[in-house]
Amino acid sequence: MIARTTPAVALAVLCVFSAPAAALPIGSGESAAAPRPAAAPSSPAAQRYGQATQALARGELDAAERAFREVMRMDPRSAQPLLGLAEVALQRHRHDDAWAWLERARTLAPRSAEVRHAIGRYHIVSRKYDKAEAELKAAIALDARNVRAQLDLGDLYVNNLNSPIQAIPAYRAAIAIDPKHAGAHHGLGMALMGTGKAALAEDEFRKAAELAPANPLPHQALGRLYVRQGLPDKALAAFADALKVQPAFMPAALGRGDVFLDRGDPVSAAAEYRRAAQAAPGSDVPQVKLGMALQAAGKPGEAQQAYEAAIRLNPAAALAYNNLAWLALERRGDLDQALVWAKKAVELSPVIASFQDTLGWVYRARGELSQAQDTLRKAAKIKPESAEVYHHLGMVYLEQDKRAEAERAFRDALLIRKDYAPAREALARLGRQR
Numbered sequence: 001m002i003a004r005t006t007p008a009v010a011l012a013v014l015c016v017f018s019a020p021a022a023a024l025p026i027g028s029g030e031s032a033a034a035p036r037p038a039a040a041p042s043s044p045a046a047q048r049y050g051q052a053t054q055a056l057a058r059g060e061l062d063a064a065e066r067a068f069r070e071v072m073r074m075d076p077r078s079a080q081p082l083l084g085l086a087e088v089a090l091q092r093h094r095h096d097d098a099w100a101w102l103e104r105a106r107t108l109a110p111r112s113a114e115v116r117h118a119i120g121r122y123h124i125v126s127r128k129y130d131k132a133e134a135e136l137k138a139a140i141a142l143d144a145r146n147v148r149a150q151l152d153l154g155d156l157y158v159n160n161l162n163s164p165i166q167a168i169p170a171y172r173a174a175i176a177i178d179p180k181h182a183g184a185h186h187g188l189g190m191a192l193m194g195t196g197k198a199a200l201a202e203d204e205f206r207k208a209a210e211l212a213p214a215n216p217l218p219h220q221a222l223g224r225l226y227v228r229q230g231l232p233d234k235a236l237a238a239f240a241d242a243l244k245v246q247p248a249f250m251p252a253a254l255g256r257g258d259v260f261l262d263r264g265d266p267v268s269a270a271a272e273y274r275r276a277a278q279a280a281p282g283s284d285v286p287q288v289k290l291g292m293a294l295q296a297a298g299k300p301g302e303a304q305q306a307y308e309a310a311i312r313l314n315p316a317a318a319l320a321y322n323n324l325a326w327l328a329l330e331r332r333g334d335l336d337q338a339l340v341w342a343k344k345a346v347e348l349s350p351v352i353a354s355f356q357d358t359l360g361w362v363y364r365a366r367g368e369l370s371q372a373q374d375t376l377r378k379a380a381k382i383k384p385e386s387a388e389v390y391h392h393l394g395m396v397y398l399e400q401d402k403r404a405e406a407e408r409a410f411r412d413a414l415l416i417r418k419d420y421a422p423a424r425e426a427l428a429r430l431g432r433q434r
Contacts (some may be wrong), residue, residue, distance in 0.1 A: 113143030164194030182212035216242035266296035285312035318348035
């Protein structure tokens with residue numbers, strides 16, 4: 001079957017109003033109480049440290065490393081240049097080196113909230129989330145007014161530990177320290193949305209939008225909230241507001257396209273997906289979605305071009321392979337090529353039932369009913385169960401004259417969806433034949 005997906009560009013709270021841990025100097029917390037270099041603010045060491053952080057912000061890693069090492073020699077009591085060197089190592093994907101610098105910083109300043117915060121952010125990058133949680137909590141215990149540590153803890157719960165309810169106190173603590181922190185309000189809105197508190201989430205997103213009028217993400221979050229609530233017109237307006245703030249903001253264009261496609265307007269959806277593709281020419285996601293819209297609009301040739309463009313951008317775009325295979329079935333095209341595409345989709349994502357279903361249906365079109373049956377039975381076992389998969393399995397059973405198995409499959413489809421017409425009609429035909 002042609003696979004539909006939720007919007008593929010999800011917002012990560014961690015990246016909303018500040019860069020993720022791997023993009024900022026570790027330990028660059030926003031707390032006014034965070035440790036500063038031991039040297040006086042006007043000292044040569046402090047000046048050189050400022051130059052080092054500026055070089056790091058520009059991505060000039062060699063210059064940043066040289067400067068941080070100079071600061072380390074000039075002010076050996078300060079942990080901050082060690083944190084800067086750890087960040088340089090992380091951006092070079094040298095995690096072992098980064099950890100060595102962080103351990104030296106902890107030895108030098110074991111009671112530093114900034115060092116513990118930096119270690120927590122390192123563990124987020126390393127996907128050691130339990131350790132990250134412990135370190136961020138330790139940083140907050142040492143400096144309860146460290147807004148950035150509170151935000152990182154909330155982001156960790158929302159983005160990595162799938163526990164938005166635990167994130168709420170962290171974001172509220174950050175807001176108590178800095179009521180005008182747009183990122184804290186946005187994060188709280190995301191956590192509230194994740195716990196089903198839509199009205200409260202909407203209020204927080206609106207506050208974030210007021211506090212950060214040049215940031216499209218609060219409007220994008222409102223759009224997603226309205227989609228969840230089944231309010232397509234409000235969602236379209238919110239996504240449009242995001243695009244007013246930043247015309248090349250791809251997620252908002254994708255969001256509008258998704259709404260139009262769900263409303264049965266593939267032509268408008270295709271226009272939005274093209275806009276998203278122009279905004280992010282290196283991303284495969286808009287091309288896949290454009291292919292889906294064009295396919296729904298009855299333009300199979302253009303749809304195939306979009307799917308093939310997605311694969312050129314991302315050879316692991318499983319959804320594009322799957323949809324190309326289904327498109328070939330609909331067009332009664334080259335079944336050998338359809339089999340290649342369908343197998344590739346399953347190879348890349350073997351636990352997606354719709355991909356197994358497409359492969360099974362390709363086998364059926366090729367007359368390879370035994371392979372079709374085996375593949376569709378695999379698809380039927382994948383959660384969540386799909387009425388369409390059971391219907392297809394029933395059809396393959398019928399073509400093998402296995403009427404009892406076919407009837408059972410059709411009934412299973414109706415257990416999943418009572419209103420699934422193809423299975424109901426198939427059962428009725430079987431009844432008339434009897």
